[in-house]
Amino acid sequence: MSGTFVGMPAFPKAAQEAVGNPTLRANLRHATHTIRAKRAAAVAEVSDWAALREAGKQIKDHTLRHLDRYLVQLEESVTAAGGTVHWAADADEANRIVTRLVKETGESEVVKVKSMATQEIGLNEALEAEGIRAYETDLAELIVQLGKDRPSHILVPAIHRNRGEIRDIFAAEMSEWGRPAPEGLTDTPAELAEAARLHLREKFLRARVGVSGANFMVAETGTLVVVESEGNGRMCLTLPETLISVVGIEKIVPTWRDLEVFLQTLPRSSTAERMNPYTSTWTGTTDGDGPRTFHLVLLDNGRTDTLADEVGRQALRCIRCSACLNVCPVYERAGGHAYGSVYPGPIGAILSPQLRGTGSEIDASLPYASSLCGACYEVCPVAIDIPEVLVHLRERVVQGGPVTLEGNRTVLKPAKGHAAERAAMRAARWAFARPGALRAGQRLASRTRRLHPRTLPGPGRAWSGSRDLPPVPAEPFRDWWQRTNGGDAGEGRAK
Amino acid sequence: MRVALFLTCVNDTLYPDTGRAVVKLLTRLGVEVDFPMAQTCCGQAHYNTGYRHEAEPLARHFSDVFGEYEAIVTPSGSCGAMVRELYPRMGERARAEGRGDTLAATLAPVVPKTYELTEFLVDVLGVTEVGAYYPHTVTYHPTCHGLRGLGLGDRPRRLLQAVKGLELRELPGADECCGFGGTFALKNSDVSAAMGADKVRNAESTGAEVLCAADNSCLMHIGGTMTRLRTGMRPVHIAEILASTEAEPAL
Ligand code: SF4
Numbered sequence: 001m002s003g004t005f006v007g008m009p010a011f012p013k014a015a016q017e018a019v020g021n022p023t024l025r026a027n028l029r030h031a032t033h034t035i036r037a038k039r040a041a042a043v044a045e046v047s048d049w050a051a052l053r054e055a056g057k058q059i060k061d062h063t064l065r066h067l068d069r070y071l072v073q074l075e076e077s078v079t080a081a082g083g084t085v086h087w088a089a090d091a092d093e094a095n096r097i098v099t100r101l102v103k104e105t106g107e108s109e110v111v112k113v114k115s116m117a118t119q120e121i122g123l124n125e126a127l128e129a130e131g132i133r134a135y136e137t138d139l140a141e142l143i144v145q146l147g148k149d150r151p152s153h154i155l156v157p158a159i160h161r162n163r164g165e166i167r168d169i170f171a172a173e174m175s176e177w178g179r180p181a182p183e184g185l186t187d188t189p190a191e192l193a194e195a196a197r198l199h200l201r202e203k204f205l206r207a208r209v210g211v212s213g214a215n216f217m218v219a220e221t222g223t224l225v226v227v228e229s230e231g232n233g234r235m236c237l238t239l240p241e242t243l244i245s246v247v248g249i250e251k252i253v254p255t256w257r258d259l260e261v262f263l264q265t266l267p268r269s270s271t272a273e274r275m276n277p278y279t280s281t282w283t284g285t286t287d288g289d290g291p292r293t294f295h296l297v298l299l300d301n302g303r304t305d306t307l308a309d310e311v312g313r314q315a316l317r318c319i320r321c322s323a324c325l326n327v328c329p330v331y332e333r334a335g336g337h338a339y340g341s342v343y344p345g346p347i348g349a350i351l352s353p354q355l356r357g358t359g360s361e362i363d364a365s366l367p368y369a370s371s372l373c374g375a376c377y378e379v380c381p382v383a384i385d386i387p388e389v390l391v392h393l394r395e396r397v398v399q400g401g402p403v404t405l406e407g408n409r410t411v412l413k414p415a416k417g418h419a420a421e422r423a424a425m426r427a428a429r430w431a432f433a434r435p436g437a438l439r440a441g442q443r444l445a446s447r448t449r450r451l452h453p454r455t456l457p458g459p460g461r462a463w464s465g466s467r468d469l470p471p472v473p474a475e476p477f478r479d480w481w482q483r484t485n486g487g488d489a490g491e492g493r494a495k
Numbered sequence: 496m497r498v499a500l501f502l503t504c505v506n507d508t509l510y511p512d513t514g515r516a517v518v519k520l521l522t523r524l525g526v527e528v529d530f531p532m533a534q535t536c537c538g539q540a541h542y543n544t545g546y547r548h549e550a551e552p553l554a555r556h557f558s559d560v561f562g563e564y565e566a567i568v569t570p571s572g573s574c575g576a577m578v579r580e581l582y583p584r585m586g587e588r589a590r591a592e593g594r595g596d597t598l599a600a601t602l603a604p605v606v607p608k609t610y611e612l613t614e615f616l617v618d619v620l621g622v623t624e625v626g627a628y629y630p631h632t633v634t635y636h637p638t639c640h641g642l643r644g645l646g647l648g649d650r651p652r653r654l655l656q657a658v659k660g661l662e663l664r665e666l667p668g669a670d671e672c673c674g675f676g677g678t679f680a681l682k683n684s685d686v687s688a689a690m691g692a693d694k695v696r697n698a699e700s701t702g703a704e705v706l707c708a709a710d711n712s713c714l715m716h717i718g719g720t721m722t723r724l725r726t727g728m729r730p731v732h733i734a735e736i737l738a739s740t741e742a743e744p745a746l
Binding site: 388445 | 502504506508509510514515518528529530532534535536538540541542544545546547548549550552556584588591639640644671674675676677679680682683684685689690691716718719722
């Protein structure tokens with residue numbers, strides 16, 4: 001498995017492998033169903049969940065509406081607290097800034113605490129190219145990194161692996177990166193965790209540069225917040241001399257007080273915990289405590305373009321809790337890799353085609369990676385109407401329309417490869433606008449019904465490969481209605 | 496009370512028995528049913544596949560055909576949700592695109608008076624016992640648009656529980672999508688088929704003879720999977736169960 005997502009095939013093809021892999025299906029099914037039930041219980045405990053959800057949505061919407069103002073306020077607060085703010089318009093710029101900052105320290109190693117933003121921009125690869133090694137310190141990230149794999153879940157990037165696989169990866173790869181796995185390592189969780197702990201401790205104590213993300217940034221105080229379960233984040237945030245945080249610009253909340261909402265909804269939605277085990281907050285630099293230098297890299301990378309879209313912008317409310325992945329029946333079967341992004345599942349299906357555009361095969365197929373069942377919308381703690389955005393993006397793919405690209409308003413042409421579908425939709429619309437035409441079609445189908453195969457040629461094969469078609473009835477309803485006016489002699493007339 | 500039956504294009508063409516069952520049931524309950532012959536399709540398949548502009552004329556046509564009736568009843572949760580949830584959204588989108596309020600104004604009248612069948616029975620007619628007789632074991636699959644789109648809640652199950660002779664069996668993972676999703680079944684057929692197979696296995700584990708739902712599109716997908724997997728179970732629309740009586744039992 002390659003470590004990057006570049007050149008991914010369209011979702012249906014990418015999903016095929018996962019659908020046909022029983023181990024993967026079982027791992028995913030077990031993991032998502034367990035967490036799903038726990039989340040439901042953790043949410044049911046809170047009597048004002050609906051109000052919290054609405055409050056989270058309101059805070060995020062308000063912030064996004066005035067993002068320009070809050071970003072300036074954040075920059076001022078961070079600077080006043082002794083930090084330095086950098087602005088990165090895209091992935092390349094962000095990578096250049098971080099690489100330069102690391103080089104200025106003279107170091108060639110950094111420790112990282114889980115940051116999706118740095119995965120989104122491919123920071124590890126960029127650092128590697130400049131001779132700098134980045135060590136992931138989150139347990140699941142470590143498994144992914146050691147396995148030369150890609151993350152497949154927002155919260156549990158190694159969700160697709162079982163314990164046996166993890167043992168094998170540790171035994172084979174740890175020595176390459178530092179302290180080797182102990183002899184005779186078994187697949188018991190305690191032993192695996194201990195092996196990871198020893199391996200990582202060494203790194204924490206040695207590293208002089210830490211790279212992190214953040215769950216929230218508080219505009220009024222310039223405070224960044226990371227919530228995590230393992231404590232590795234706290235180590236990364238406090239032990240190094242230099243801390244570089246790379247954060248998407250949508251992660252702002254206006255005030256410290258606003259955190260009260262998200263610190264309730266996030267842990268319950270993601271790990272089904274009432275409160276997450278470690279909440280670290282850091283504000284600039286403080287003498288004699290924590291890093292002596294602090295840099296904040298504010299990442300745009302498609303976010304202001306997304307913000308310009310009235311329907312799609314709600315994706316920026318996302319607090320990355322991963323609840324939508326865990327309830328998604330498509331994610332459960334297709335696995336995270338099929339989404340071709342660090343953001344898999346329902347949120348990935350709406351976020352990636354907005355951040356990256358719908359130009360590539362995979363991005364154009366993502367809005368269709370859903371049956372629109374609505375389970376994701378129901379669980380989302382900030383009420384993102386994911387199905388609504390999916391349909392909106394489908395429209396962009398098949399019909400084109402106005403979009404904002406790198407700050408410029410342009411009109412997108414329809415994507416290629418939908419000509420037959422478009423023609424079929426037009427024809428159907430034409431017939432449906434004419435009841436007579438519809439009826440003629442129905443009659444023709446009825447009259448030829450004995451000739452209909454139960455499997456289909458062409459594009460219909462996708463259907464009949466695994467399902468039988470219903471037989472066409474002898475008489476469509478409307479003919480029966482007209483013949484009997486809604487009832488036969490036995491039943492009496494309806495009118 | 497006189498209501499218009501919106502049968503949906505799928506029911507009309509492929510499942511006329513469901514339409515006949517709705518007529519029989521509502522007539523039995525003293526409701527006067529009309530079937531406006533000019534009706535076609537609500538435009539859901541177009542809308543959900545991304546062809547909103549193609550869906551708009553169909554929505555307008557729907558409003559023209561049904562606008563004058565007191566109530567519009569449909570035996571389909573997803574087409575019901577299309578009218579109730581998505582028609583207002585189509586109006587909003589047209590407005591946002593600077594096309595004024597015309598579409599919104601055209602569609603507005605049909606939105607509040609469109610009811611899914613079980614909703615109409617329970618909320619408007621106020622009945623849960625409809626005088627039905629159906630001596631079979633049944634498991635109920637609440638389809639996504641009925642469950643989450645329209646919020647049908649336990650209405651269908653209450654109706655089924657009141658049917659004489661019927662034994663209702665709990666469906667494990669009931670609220671999980673069956674994998675139909677309109678064009679999703681074609682575009683992502685592997686995932687769709689896997690979802691369908693899981694749904695059918697869960698249904699089979701109940702030992703029921705019949706899987707019942709309030710939407711023939713989902714039943715087409717589930718039923719097609721059932722015959723392919725040779726389960727021996729039958730998909731049946733809830734209207735056909737509720738229409739069945741001792742004098743005239745359904746199969
Ligand atoms: S979209 Fe909602 S449910 Fe999904 S990860 Fe984001 S906040 Fe969580």
